[in-house]
Amino acid sequence: MDFELNEEQRAFREMALGFAAERLAPEAVAWDRASFFPNDVVRSAGEFGLGGIYVREDVGGSGLKRLDAAIIFEALATGCPSIGAMLSIHNMCGWMIDSFGSEEQRQKWLPGLSSLELLGAYCLTEPGSGSDAAALKTRATPAPSDDGWTMNGTKSFISGAGVANLYIVMARTGEEGPRGISAFLVEDGAPGLSFGANEHKMGWKAQPTAEVRFDDCRVPPNCLLGEPGKGFRYAMSGLDGGRINIAASSLGGAQAALDKAVAYAKDRRAFGRPIADLQSIQFKLADMETELQAARTFLYQAASKLDARSDDATKYCAMAKRFVTDVAFRVANEALQIHGGYGYLADFGIEKIVRDLRVHQILEGTNEIMRVIVARQMLE
Numbered sequence: 001m002d003f004e005l006n007e008e009q010r011a012f013r014e015m016a017l018g019f020a021a022e023r024l025a026p027e028a029v030a031w032d033r034a035s036f037f038p039n040d041v042v043r044s045a046g047e048f049g050l051g052g053i054y055v056r057e058d059v060g061g062s063g064l065k066r067l068d069a070a071i072i073f074e075a076l077a078t079g080c081p082s083i084g085a086m087l088s089i090h091n092m093c094g095w096m097i098d099s100f101g102s103e104e105q106r107q108k109w110l111p112g113l114s115s116l117e118l119l120g121a122y123c124l125t126e127p128g129s130g131s132d133a134a135a136l137k138t139r140a141t142p143a144p145s146d147d148g149w150t151m152n153g154t155k156s157f158i159s160g161a162g163v164a165n166l167y168i169v170m171a172r173t174g175e176e177g178p179r180g181i182s183a184f185l186v187e188d189g190a191p192g193l194s195f196g197a198n199e200h201k202m203g204w205k206a207q208p209t210a211e212v213r214f215d216d217c218r219v220p221p222n223c224l225l226g227e228p229g230k231g232f233r234y235a236m237s238g239l240d241g242g243r244i245n246i247a248a249s250s251l252g253g254a255q256a257a258l259d260k261a262v263a264y265a266k267d268r269r270a271f272g273r274p275i276a277d278l279q280s281i282q283f284k285l286a287d288m289e290t291e292l293q294a295a296r297t298f299l300y301q302a303a304s305k306l307d308a309r310s311d312d313a314t315k316y317c318a319m320a321k322r323f324v325t326d327v328a329f330r331v332a333n334e335a336l337q338i339h340g341g342y343g344y345l346a347d348f349g350i351e352k353i354v355r356d357l358r359v360h361q362i363l364e365g366t367n368e369i370m371r372v373i374v375a376r377q378m379l380e
Contacts, residue, residue: 009071012064016072019048020079020252028080031206032352035198037163038206042083043116050076050087052114054241055094059106060114066241067303070248074296077252078259081356082206084252088245089159092238093120093168097185100226100234105185109166121164123155123186123212124235131369133170134178134232138214140171147221149173149184151192151214157363161210162195164188169214170231183231185223192217203355240314242364243321244303250328250360251296257335257353258288264339281338288331295327315377322370325360332357 005013023041031038045051053069055061064072069091076084094113097105112118129135138153151171158167167186174180186193196211226234262285265276275281302320305313336343336350343350361367 005071009068012068013071013075015048016050016075017078019045019050020076020084024076024079024083025256028083028206029346029349029352031080032082032203033205033346035200035205037208038083039163042086042119045087046114046116049114051090051116052094052098052110053091055091055098055110055114059098059110061094061098061110062114065303065307066244067300067307069241070244070299070303073245073248074252074255074299077249078256080206081249081253081353081360082204085204085246085249085356085360086159086207088242088249089122090116090120092242092245093122093166095241096122096168096183096234096238097225099237100183100230101185102222104222105225109185113166118165119160119163121158121160121167121212122238123158123167123169125155125157127154127156127211131366133235134181136170136172136181138169138171140173140182140184140219143218149219149221149224151184151186151217151219153214155212157199157209158212159204159207159209161208161212162198163208167193167212168225169212170235171214173228173231178232179229181232181235182228183225183234184219185225186214186217186219187223190217190219201359203352203357203359239364240306240317243317243370244299244306246360246364247295247299247302247321247324247328250325250357251292251299253353253357254292254328254331254335257332257350258285258292260348260350261285261288261335261338264342268340275338284334284338288334291327292331295324299324312377315374318365318370318373321364322367322374325357326367329354329357329361 049062052061053064057063073088126136140149140151143150165188169184169186172180173182192215194213199209265281268275299320302316305316332354339350342348
């Protein structure tokens with residue numbers, strides 16, 4: 001993990017690795033087994049500046065760059081990819097308010113979000129619109145009695161549903177298609193806001209995932225984020241960073257799996273010697289290390305392009321998300337194979353990493369959609 005980081009970035013990484021090792025890793029398997037959300041542990045990450053990593057400092061954020069964030073989320077995921085990924089989604093919410101919100105909204109929400117006294121959730125996906133996000137049906141109509149809005153619809157697969165304090169919701173306010181979508185800040189406890197049952201998932205069991213439902217939900221006028229009709233653009237710009245973050249979380253989880261595989265290969269004996277002496281195991285470990293190092297370099301390059309606002313940043317974010325999440329899942333799966341039957345047991349923590357990383361190839365835009373984004377930009 002010796003990519004050319006500066007002294008400050010090395011300090012960020014060590015801090016996040018320490019938090020992951022002390023607060024996440026020891027309980028990660030137990031949280032997974034019980035489908036338990038460690039609310040107090042997640043909130044405690046705010047003490048280390050992990051609630052507003054790239055939010056401006058005047059509202060309590062850390063004011064860091066996307067590359068810094070990728071380094072941090074990679075480190076957090078070594079302890080638990082599920083919790084690390086949830087913190088990345090929370091940070092995306094803070095960034096959207098910081099980037100597109102009014103000064104009143106920034107001052108109202110960002111100090112609490114940055115300290116993790118408040119938790120944010122991002123609501124885009126619906127039961128009938130996943131990859132085709134612009135086809136969303138949730139609608140916000142002007143309320144006749146005042147200047148507020150009435151919202152109706154359902155969002156699905158929402159991380160933090162039911163435990164978050166603030167929901168950033170994409171809803172249709174105009175014509176069909178992207179230009180008719182606006183973004184709203186919906187506070188927990190709003191009249192008409194409710195949640196479905198917690199989903200039973202293959203992985204990411206340590207974070208709640210459920211439907212978020214709006215039944216004549218009353219939204220005050222000051223909760224429109226940015227300009228009407230710009231919500232889809234805001235959502236897509238947020239996803240560039242989200243894709244970097246989820247790739248970083250994949251990388252951290254895979255690194256943890258590889259580290260476990262190396263330690264196991266040294267200890268496990270077969271045919272009178274450690275299995276690390278077997279060339280088949282050595283070749284496997286060498287390929288896993290090579291692929292992770294290549295993925296890390298690519299990810300950091302994409303994050304740097306996003307920081308620099310390069311014209312090809314979106315393409316690189318899509319390529320990095322596709323490549324890194326595919327590599328990371330493959331490496332974690334190989335780590336399980338090296339463990340043999342023990343890798344299939346929950347106590348070793350390898351099968352949890354495999355299950356957690358599988359969804360990274362789906363969320364923040366499926367890896368098939370990443371290919372579409374890349375190809376379109378190539379052919380423009």
